[in-house]
Amino acid sequence: MATDRFTSRLGESDDYKREQLIARIERVVEKMTLPELEALSYDLFTKGFL
Secondary structure, rough: OOOHHHHHHHHHHHHHHHHHHHHHHHHHHHHHOHHHHHHHHHHHOOOOOO
């Protein structure tokens, strides 16, 4: 029974980690200045993420 609880939490942990990372990134991006956002955008574009 405990194994089922553990394995079910493992399945959710990836989604939870993803949501937490997205939330952290959103908080940081909201505080960035325009030049910082432009630099980030350029970096992401040149690496093929945008």
